[in-house]
Amino acid sequence: MTATAARQVFRLPDLGEGLTEAEIVEWKVAPGDTVEIDQIVVEVETAKAAVEVPVPYAGTVLRLHADAGAVLAVGEPLIEIGSATVPPETSTGEDPAAARYREEERAGSGNVLIGYGTAPASPTRRRRSPHPKSPQPTSAPALTPAPTPAPAPTSAPAPTSAPAPATGPSSSGGPERAARVISPLVRRMAREHGVDLTAILPTGPHGVILRRDVEHALATPAPAAVTPAAPTTPPPGPATTNPGAFTALTAERIPLRGVRRAVADKLTRSRTEIPDATTWVDADATDLLATRDTLRRTSPDLGIGLLALLARACVAALRRFPELNSSVDTARAEIVRHGHINLGFAAQTDRGLVVPVVRDAHLMTTAQLAAELTRLTTLARSGGLPPAALTGGTFTLNNYGVFGVDGSTPIINHPEAALLGVGRVIDRPWVHGGAVVPRKVTQLSLTFDHRVCDGGAAGGFLRFVADCVENPAVLLAHV
CATH class of the missing domain: 2.40.50.100 (RNA polymerase II/Efflux pump adaptor protein, barrel-sandwich hybrid domain)
Incomplete structure (x- = not known):
C-alpha cells in the first residue's frame, strides 16, 4: 500500500x-x-x-x-x-x-x-500572501487575519474589549465559527476599532459580515460587566460617546486586487485611448416620478422603478442615435456599430463598483427591464454575479444621484463609446406653466467618445433622453 x-x-x-x-x-x-x-x-x-x-x-x-x-x-x-x-x-x-x-x-x-x-495554464505571475508560509494548519485557516500590534492613537483611545457578542452567535467557542469577511474595508474598520469579528451577527448573504454589521457593533455599547475600568475618567467628547464618528489615520498599503484592480485597469485604458467629452442638461423629472408612482400603485408586482424608466429612455435614444451604441476597433481603424443593445448599469457593492450588463435590452419591455435590473443588482450585492454578466456592454447608465451628488463627468466604460449619468432629483425653482414653482429637477450628463460622433449627435441623444424624463409619454412611441 x-x-x-x-x-x-x-x-x-x-x-x-x-x-x-x-x-x-x-x-x-x-x-x-x-x-x-x-x-x-x-x-x-x-x-x-x-x-x-x-x-x-x-x-x-x-x-x-x-x-x-x-x-x-x-x-x-x-x-x-x-x-x-x-x-x-x-x-x-x-x-x-x-x-x-x-x-x-x-x-x-x-x-x-x-x-x-482544470488543465494548467502557461506560467504566469504569482503574488504571494504578505505573510510567510506557515506549516500545515490543523484547522481551517480563518478568513480574517489576527490583528497585528499597532500603537494606539493618543487622541481618542479605541475600546480595548470587543463589542459584546450578545447580538451575535455563541460566545463560548472562539474557533467554532470563522468570521466571513470579503470586503477589505470591513476588515480594516474592525482592526482599527478593536472589533472581534467572530462576535458579530452577520446580515449579508451566506453569513458574510458587512460594513453595516461593524457599524452596528460600534454603536452598541458593551455591557458594564465586561468593560474593564482601565481609564479612570475618560474625557467627555464626541469620540467617547460615538466611537464610529472619527477614524484614526493609519498609514498602510492596500494591494490593488480583484474588482478594484479590474476597474483601475479599465478606467486607465479608457482615459488613455478615448478622447472623451461631456455635455449635460437639467431636466424636470416631476412627471417621470409621477409615472413611476402610478406604475407602483397600479402594478406593484412589476417593480418598475426610476432606473427601469431611465433604462427605457436610453434604449429608445440609442435606436435614434446608433452612433453612441458603438465602439472603436483601433487595430483596424474602424468604428463598430453594434446590432444589439447590451445595457450596462453601475451598481455599488461591498466589493466595489461593478457594471452588470442587461443583454439584448432592445428586445425587452419596461417590465422585463425592471425584472432584469433587479435580478442583476441582487446578484451583484451578494457577490454571485458570474463573470459573463460583467462583460459585453455597449452602453452604460450610471445613476450616481444615489450618492447625493448633482453632476459628474464619468469615465467611459471601455470599449464602449458613451455613458449617461443621472444626478439626484431635488426640489428646485422651475418655470412651469408661466410661473416659477418648485419642481423635481435632475441633471443628466453624457460623456461620449468624440471619435464616433460629434457634439450634434451627442446633444441630440441627451436632449431626447431629457424629453423622455420631462414628458414620459414620448416613450410610448418606442415601447
Whole structure:
C-alpha cells in the first residue's frame, strides 16, 4: 500500500473570460476533512466576481496549497486530496509511485467541471500572501487575519474589549465559527476599532459580515460587566460617546486586487485611448416620478422603478442615435456599430463598483427591464454575479444621484463609446406653466467618445433622453 498513489492534486481551474489569477477568500475545508465529488472547497475572488470552486475528487484533504489572501495563477496547485483510508503520515515521497504523482501534478487533474477547465495554464505571475508560509494548519485557516500590534492613537483611545457578542452567535467557542469577511474595508474598520469579528451577527448573504454589521457593533455599547475600568475618567467628547464618528489615520498599503484592480485597469485604458467629452442638461423629472408612482400603485408586482424608466429612455435614444451604441476597433481603424443593445448599469457593492450588463435590452419591455435590473443588482450585492454578466456592454447608465451628488463627468466604460449619468432629483425653482414653482429637477450628463460622433449627435441623444424624463409619454412611441 502506498500513500502517494492515492493523492490527487486539484489546480486552480480556468474561470473563463480571460481571467489568469484569483485570490483565496475563504477555505471551506481543512486538512483531515473528508470531501465528496463536486463539493465546494474554496471561495476565490477574481477580477470580476467571487466564485465558489468545487473539487472533482472524493477523499481526505491532505494539503491546502495556499492560505487565505494568497493570489494563485490559473493552473497552480490549489488543494491535495487523498484516499480517506490512507493517512497523510504514511507518505514518504520515496516509493516508486512518487514519479506518477509528479507526473499527475504536471499534467493537471484531467477533470472538467461545468464552467471550469482544470488543465494548467502557461506560467504566469504569482503574488504571494504578505505573510510567510506557515506549516500545515490543523484547522481551517480563518478568513480574517489576527490583528497585528499597532500603537494606539493618543487622541481618542479605541475600546480595548470587543463589542459584546450578545447580538451575535455563541460566545463560548472562539474557533467554532470563522468570521466571513470579503470586503477589505470591513476588515480594516474592525482592526482599527478593536472589533472581534467572530462576535458579530452577520446580515449579508451566506453569513458574510458587512460594513453595516461593524457599524452596528460600534454603536452598541458593551455591557458594564465586561468593560474593564482601565481609564479612570475618560474625557467627555464626541469620540467617547460615538466611537464610529472619527477614524484614526493609519498609514498602510492596500494591494490593488480583484474588482478594484479590474476597474483601475479599465478606467486607465479608457482615459488613455478615448478622447472623451461631456455635455449635460437639467431636466424636470416631476412627471417621470409621477409615472413611476402610478406604475407602483397600479402594478406593484412589476417593480418598475426610476432606473427601469431611465433604462427605457436610453434604449429608445440609442435606436435614434446608433452612433453612441458603438465602439472603436483601433487595430483596424474602424468604428463598430453594434446590432444589439447590451445595457450596462453601475451598481455599488461591498466589493466595489461593478457594471452588470442587461443583454439584448432592445428586445425587452419596461417590465422585463425592471425584472432584469433587479435580478442583476441582487446578484451583484451578494457577490454571485458570474463573470459573463460583467462583460459585453455597449452602453452604460450610471445613476450616481444615489450618492447625493448633482453632476459628474464619468469615465467611459471601455470599449464602449458613451455613458449617461443621472444626478439626484431635488426640489428646485422651475418655470412651469408661466410661473416659477418648485419642481423635481435632475441633471443628466453624457460623456461620449468624440471619435464616433460629434457634439450634434451627442446633444441630440441627451436632449431626447431629457424629453423622455420631462414628458414620459414620448416613450410610448418606442415601447
